Amino acid sequence: MAAILLAALVALPAPTVLAAQGAAVASVANPARLELRWEMQRQPAGLQLPQGGSPARFTLTNKDNAPLPASGWSLYLSGIDRMPAGAQSNGLVLEEVAGSLFRLRPGPDFKGLAPGQTLEFAYRHRDSVFMPSRSPAGPYLVYDAAPDMGVPLPYTVTPLKEPPQRGKVGSPHSAVTPEDTYWRNARAELLPASKVPPVLPTPLALQTGAGRLVLAGRPVIKASATLANETALAGSLFPSSLPAGGGPALRLSVGTVEGQDSPEAYRLTIDARSGIDIVGNSAAGVAHGLQSLRDLMPLPGAADPSLPELTIVDAPRFGYRGFMLDVARNFQSKETVLKWLDLMARFKLNKFHFHLTDDEGWRIEIAGLPELTTIGAVRGHSAKPGVRLQPAYGSGPDPRDPAGSGYYSRADYLEILRYAAARHIEVIPEIEMPGHARAAVQAMESRYHRLKSAGSRDAARYLLNDLEDRSDYLSAQYFKDNVINPGLESSYTFIEHVVREMAALHREAGVPLKTIHMGGDELANGAWEKSPASEAWKRKHGLESSADLWDYFYERVDAIVRKHGMFTSGWEELAARKTRLDGASKLIPNPRFTRNGFTAYVWNNTVGLEDLAYRLANSGYDIVLTPVTRMYFDMAHNANPEEHGVNWGAYVELDTVYDFIPFDIMKDAPDAARAGKDRLTDYGKRRVRGIQANLFAETARDPARLDYLVMPRMVALAERAWAADPAWATTLDQNKAAVLHRDDWTGFVNALGQRVLPRLDLDGSNVAYRIAPPGLVLDGGRVLANHVLPGMVLRYTSDGSEPTAASSVVSGPILERGMIRVAAFDRQGRRGPVAAIESP
Template identity: 85%
Template sequence: MNKKMNRAGAALAAAVLCAMMTLAAPGAFAEAAPQAVSQADGARLQLRWELQRKPAGLQLPQGGSPARFTLINADSQPLPPSGWSLYFTGIDRMPSGAQSSGLVLEHVAGGLFRLRPGPDFKGLGPGQTLAFDYRHNDSVFMPSRSPTAPYLVYDAAPDVGVPLQYTLTPVLEPAQRGKVGSPHSFVTPEDTYWRNARAGLLPAAQVPPVLPTPLRLEPGAGRLALAGRPAVTASAALANEAALARSLFASSLPASGGPALHLSVGKVEGQDSPEAYRLRITAAGGIDIVGNSAAGVAYGVQTLRELLPLPGSAVMDLPEMSIIDAPRFGYRGFMLDVARNFHGKETVFKWLDLMARFKLNKFHFHLTDDEGWRIEIAGLPELTTIGAVRGHSARPGVRLQPAYGSGPDPRDPRGSGHYTREDYKEILRYAQARHIEVIPEIEMPGHARAAVQAMEARYHRLKNAGGRDAARYLLSDLDDRSEYSSAQYFNDNVINPGLESSYTFIDHVVKEVAALHREAGAPLKTIHMGGDELANGAWEKSPASDAWKRKHGLESSADLWDYFYERVDAIVRKHGMTTSGWEELAARKTVLDGGSKLIPNPRFTRSGFTAYVWNNTVGLEDLAYRLANGGYDIVLTPVTRMYFDMAHNANPEEHGVNWGAYVELQTVYDFIPFDIMKDAPEAARMGKDRLTDYGKRRVRGIQANLFAETARDPARIDYLVMPRMVALAERAWAADPGWATTQDPVKAEVLHRGAWSGFVNALGQRVLPRLDLDGTRLAYRIAPPGLVTEDGRVLANHVLPGMQLRYTSDGSEPSASSRLVTGPILERGTIRVAAFDRNGRRGAVAAIESR
């Protein structure tokens, strides 16, 4: 920090310190004595950030977007010329060293930045304003990239961070509005209308009755009346499934007089999958569900849920039918990241319920990363007392730095938090009751800063106390001078493979996590051991790693990587599990024609690794197929299709990030697991590997991921995940649709239009209304309507036919009492239209001028 202070601002006032005390950790002011008032209280400073409009024709070097901080001193005391720093967090790299109005922008570490006074800064008097102009590094800007959670720290009280009053000026347009053909182009209401027009409103009788689509459905002629709640019979082994079945029927039904509902485990004819089921509904015999296992029975009950009339329907009956169903893939996964922003067990329970509802069966639990360690490990309390807490501190080893908007307060519920051992076991039991396997992820060797910092703090504490085993779990070479920058801009986030203590730590953590699973009655089969995004340059100047390479005859860091994961795999196997990890576990970096290339690593093909392959960006579209063809079991989780933290499109009102792609609902729906580039141009497909028959057998399934950098609120998770999760379930459970396999492009288009229409009508008329009405309380995304003008009329539609549209013509925002769209809108003026769910919750508003 800048230690130069003028005499008038040499110390903080008692009043300011008292205001700050509520945000500080106990003991934070042991070295800061309150003195006379002489400088502005940070709580009275106001900061505004805005993206500046680029002047017409301006070409910024290497891209970039002009941006501005505006600082307003609303206090009666001055902000002094020196002796303070203004911190904030962000997702993107920002131009460290940029100067404006006497201030200097600096990168602290990771996503933490600060503005500090330079030598030419003269202070900011009461009522004065200054503007700090700079060029944001990225020229394609999303609102999620806005700086967040600014706070002021005076050098005289370096442990005290005071949040500023902060305003974000809304981003009004994407960086490439109107640029034809760019994926970052603005999506107009007209664009949306013509895209939505591919699916019209279907009569109720033509709407698919169940999602995900069953393998075989044979409708009957009659209907089964629900005169009362069904009498459920099942063996004791199906107690959970019987309880689920009873919960489906409205309490308004009479307690008795309903049809028989029988659940049993038995052979489903023609189906070998343990998750297969048969559901029969007849007017004479009631409801019969048979599964090859209890999981199959549970999926049959979930299908029954989808067949029931919507809550509140006047007529309560079921159509006669017979369904035989089984999943396409045995692995149908969803990953939730709780490291970047923490979410408690109630949020996890909600998503486990929704996973079960849509027949997903693998919960990938991203528990650790640079910005947080979220699971209690017996014997290593620092992992949660330090690694699970974010907030401001001038001293190392106290807590992690702020990130992703968590700010200076260590009590922030998203920056700080973890699952106790009992919390975690409760989650495991909850998932097991829903036939969901929890696959915990312990990220390494990169993305491990929370663990590295925690174990360094442990080391220094024990060393200072004279402990002989201080370095027992140390993860970092304290003499390492390697130069690198990780994907999140850290240079100290890597576990060092040249320390035996690293493997002692990994063994202890794996042992303790496995023990938690055993204690919960849900033994761990595989553990995800990370492997993601090790930064180039890591380990290259580590004396410990150099010595390790010499000792074991290793020539390069790539060899050291192989050695590291051989040791990790041995640890995992020792505890009775197999190893899973990101694609880097199965790939090896090499050079082809002077450029970097990833190839299947021959070293681990017989180790039983499961590789989760996310990178299908340009040039690596076929990486998953090359790994599968090379002998690795893989889970497909492509960033351009299955990353639910990606924004739906480039429009400024959308949430999420866009570093990999934009992912609309149809983007997920159109994913073809065995032909990921089917809809790519022929030129892009040339030279790319396709799946061999052998490779197809190595594809275990598909998974969607929700990294939580921008998801601080549980409702934001709702928005990002649903209804895209239903499209994931459709692709993971149902067989390839006809449009995916036909070679005739004209026929494929016709088949696709029909299948897509059925899917979105089912969402709009049945699936989402049921979630609205059954108490699920899910704030799923309600997309903006499409609008066009035609012959003096405004036409409106929605991606989900059946959603209720309401409008105004006076420029005001539509509400749940605004006029319904029942046909063309004939009024003149500014027409604003929005869709509403069954509870009156409004989605994004679209507007168009009608003259």
């Protein structure tokens, strides 16, 4: 089962047994009665802080009847953003443990904290931090007298009420006001139901008829035995409330969809007399046709159980339509993974990129290497190295924390593979290397020490790090020891073992592995530079630099992958080479691997690298477009502090995803920004396999947070991956393009608000998608309200109270005076954020 934790793990002692740890601990404050608060602070007027700096403070209150002593304890916490190691305040010192784990310790001037007392620790973040999801998390206290015992502290975060650049025109970090939201929403209007596009993603061709097919009962399904999965899906589309007999004929078949070469093409015909026919070029095409039929079905509980007469001929634009889920940073259960596979299938996505390993967790059972899961899949406090991984992302001291610890057993993974295959989704596992590999590195080092102490001659067989390495580097997540060493033959033995076992799992599931994603991103500068093993390897193989060593490493990795009948995929760094131009760092296409058949997932389109994906494609690499500024769903929607997510790359609103044009990434950029950037050649266009959205889960500790971050942005991803370029994307006349865009956007958001999301509310899908705040604006003596998704129910109050599911519905201008508060509600009464405006 998912989230397996080894039975040998013993729970940390509870605070009530502190006395059992000895008199030195029993006479001091119980950590559970120490209250910690973290506050983001606004920069004082007139004080110029360093670029991106953010003032913050911890406030610690002792609510116990015993003191927090002057020495002999540490307060641990983790954070996404690096805090200033060495900072001191009120006798306390901030120290960096490793990566994002820090601790506050008493310095020589600390006098202790008596019962009832409060102290502050003020410091300055190195980056701009104003979103609660980026705050330090998971604090716990450890007494030196009980070094294996970590006790969580009651903890609150006090956010800023607005971002730090509220008045700065043009800044992406400026506040988004209800007025801003109103005018952004005003680009779309409410459409009558008859004008709402009937299917998302938009089909290639749709021809409507004049009549309707009445659903008098459940359909009679006719299909071959080879379409058993599709037959089951077809049956699930029709409500059980319909009579068992008397329904229309529903015929499913694999045949030929005229004019369409894609194996995923389908033709759907609904006729009032003959019933429903779905023909696909393959079973996948039939399944896609059924998902379109789902879209056309009346909403659960609708008074008119009928379907419109129509014919749809449809095929995807891209053969690769992907979604990546990171389960390494914060673990997600098998059930959550299956839920997202269902949602992917619903919107015709077909590639599930499974980010199984990273610095903070290894999440897949590998036969023969139990340490990968007994150590690499477990996070929690330990005084001894090599027992488990350190806490991260708020997982705290307890190794039973479900987000910090857990992995998929072989049985779990087989079930996931078969579940995906039944929905025509390819699972592409990712094994991160050579960077982002701390979980594996630590697990294999622990294995080495255990076997060596037992006298084994084979202790170093899978060792991944050079124990004499003195390289000085810092990874993107602030680790100094997270890299697989390419100068050790044992590194390649480990990779061979893991690749072989992954391939065997896929064969056992009946879905042979076509490609494995071998990582490659964010190798820290300086890694390997002072490793005796790497230096010896370079001399042995005539390599001049670390860049050459990188090439050697991936030549070996690619040979291993090919040996098992697969091709190699990885992040863009696999296809790029670091060099320098005029003294500055530059990434260029690496000529060494253009003939190896690599697929590069290109995420970096930040300033200066906007055209990197096109340069790689033009040079001969197959690529998947997954740009951080458009397709990273862990990015917050905007800069308002109440929004969840990160913002290191961009802010990604629903329309940010919708407006992405795969073959013209910089379409909406000013001319000056486009100058000197490579465009995609016709040859390069043929190398673009498709597009993918990524969800890195640093801030997503529970399934509801995943729902919020991914939906409904996933539908915009599906639209761009499946449908052809809309006319507004290729029209040269900017005024005409603006009109076309407004029409298409209006249709898309009306389909979401009136049909797609209400269906998720009513059909038991259990998706806590983001309900955006409404827009508000004063118009004379009235308040106008709107929503990004026309059709969402808006409710309001005028007495300053919070709107509820029983509050008045916004049906036009709000004429009451006072503090007007408005919120959107889904069909189950779930409320989104409240927007407020004063109506004098």
